[in-house]
Amino acid sequence: MGCFCSKNTRHTPGYEEPTVLAAETPFTVSEVEALYELFKKLSSSIIDDGLIHKEELQLALFKNRNKRNLFADRIFDLFDMKCNGVIEFGEFVRSLGVFHPNAPVADKIAFAFRLYDLRHTGYIEREELKEMVLAILHESELILSDDIVEIIVDKTFNEADTKGDGRIDQEEWKEFVSKNPSLIKNMTLPYLKDITIAFPSFVVSSEVEDSEM
């Protein structure tokens, strides 16, 4: 009895077995192992503690640890399922799994809804939508008058808020995405399909062959 600890394998805090993660996500065991190599690299880029801190995610995404971005912050917050300020390996794999081309569309729609539900109210509020539009304008260094921004937000709300209660609920969101599938385009990362081929540098020798699973 007792836990099994390999002398040669020292895993990061929050490590979970690839077989467990592969069973819960679209990834194969060897793909999860490849993601672990990527995770180790990302999680030691600034603080070598085997956990991805927000600055490390920013560094990976923007090559700049200090670049703030509303949407990158939202991605971090959703990946950080335990809300403890860091992304553990299991959280990393499960969250990236949603971005896999083979992940269920329903999962992508739900994830996008949570991304846009900035204040965790269970709805996408009009003010949140306007805040996000202003954020992307600021990021893009585009200047639009407040009137134009209001028109864009109003038009979208008129189309999406079919119940007319001033907020978009999950049911309305699903319906809106079904009419505008481009809205979840950024929820699919083609790189994640066959990650072991796309990123051979992350591949390590697999202890368990997928064919044996």
Next chain:
Amino acid sequence: TNLNAFDIISLSSGFDLSGLFVEND
């Protein structure tokens, strides 16, 4: 334009996770 606010928002670089897979050296 037929673009809605969410289409515009989705263009943010914050959603582009491909950076995770690029060498940081």
